[in-house]
Amino acid sequence: MPADSVRKVAVFGLGSMGYGMAQSLLRAGHAVHGFDVVPEVMARLEAEGGLPGDLADIAPDLDAVVIVVLNAAQTENVLFGDSGVVPMLHSGTVVVSCATVPPEFARDMAAACEAHQVLYLDAPISGGSVKAAAGQLSIMASGSRASFDAAAPVLEATAETVFTMGDAPGAGSVMKVVNQLLAGVHIATMAEAITFGMKQGLEPDRFLEVISKCAGTSWMLENRAPHIIEGDYTPHSQIDIWLKDLGIVLDIAKANKFSAPITATALQQYVAASGMGLGREDDAAVAKLYARNSGLDLPGEA
Numbered sequence: 001m002p003a004d005s006v007r008k009v010a011v012f013g014l015g016s017m018g019y020g021m022a023q024s025l026l027r028a029g030h031a032v033h034g035f036d037v038v039p040e041v042m043a044r045l046e047a048e049g050g051l052p053g054d055l056a057d058i059a060p061d062l063d064a065v066v067i068v069v070l071n072a073a074q075t076e077n078v079l080f081g082d083s084g085v086v087p088m089l090h091s092g093t094v095v096v097s098c099a100t101v102p103p104e105f106a107r108d109m110a111a112a113c114e115a116h117q118v119l120y121l122d123a124p125i126s127g128g129s130v131k132a133a134a135g136q137l138s139i140m141a142s143g144s145r146a147s148f149d150a151a152a153p154v155l156e157a158t159a160e161t162v163f164t165m166g167d168a169p170g171a172g173s174v175m176k177v178v179n180q181l182l183a184g185v186h187i188a189t190m191a192e193a194i195t196f197g198m199k200q201g202l203e204p205d206r207f208l209e210v211i212s213k214c215a216g217t218s219w220m221l222e223n224r225a226p227h228i229i230e231g232d233y234t235p236h237s238q239i240d241i242w243l244k245d246l247g248i249v250l251d252i253a254k255a256n257k258f259s260a261p262i263t264a265t266a267l268q269q270y271v272a273a274s275g276m277g278l279g280r281e282d283d284a285a286v287a288k289l290y291a292r293n294s295g296l297d298l299p300g301e302a
Helices: 016-027 039-047 055-061 072-080 103-114 128-134 145-158 171-199 204-211 219-230 239-255 261-278 283-294
Strands: 008-012 031-035 064-067 094-097 119-122 137-142 159-166
Touching: 008 016, 008 055, 016 031, 016 039, 016 064, 016 128, 016 145, 031 039, 064 072, 064 145, 072 103, 094 103, 094 145, 103 119, 103 171, 119 137, 119 145, 119 171, 128 137, 137 145, 137 171, 145 159, 159 171, 171 204, 171 219, 171 239, 171 261, 171 283, 204 219, 219 283, 239 261, 239 283, 261 283
Parallel strands: 008 031, 008 064, 064 094, 094 119, 137 159
Antiparallel strands: none
């Protein structure tokens, strides 16, 4: 990559998605600083080519800031908290905000950034940790043309598909919460279906073999059912993520007087699973709730 094409980027939030995005940016030749509450993760990124440096020292030279934290509160804290990055940035730097947040929050953050002459791209992501590490995410983005132009090197390095949702921040977040409604329901339904079959003597690997080729399949089924079959609940996406994301869906539904009973039912399954102490396990662990209630042993538990 020519020297004048290298962008200086800071990635905030080095979880399964943010770390993969940072890796993809490094692989594309950009200068990447990583920030996380876990020092060991920051050190790991530096060992792979990430750059060290105190935020106050590097912020004025950044071209882009990528926010891949858990929720709206963490996003706002990174941007405008006690050590918020936005007041340190130079005019024209772009914030690429990737967390699932309410659309109104995205609009508020865009306006607050604009007051500092900082660009804001509402850019929630989808695809999971594997696609994040491969630079093959789907990004649902909305914002001004200037924001898209400034964020283009980041999008090119991290996404397989960028959906342009419009020139107003918030539209990307609208699409993301629609996606999360479906994804959260699909995982809970997959867990219900696989344990329903097991209760009748169906082997879980046979379930996946057949249903993945039938009309009842979904991307979430094909991605998460193997976790159950392997008895591996290493968190790629945690149970507790769905308390937040489906909670956002229902908050919006309530504000719009829109009934969303299937979403509400799915959310209660995640709430119950979290109450069992499974909140930090992979979201496929919602199957453990069904297994407990029906007296089943899942793979790896017998």
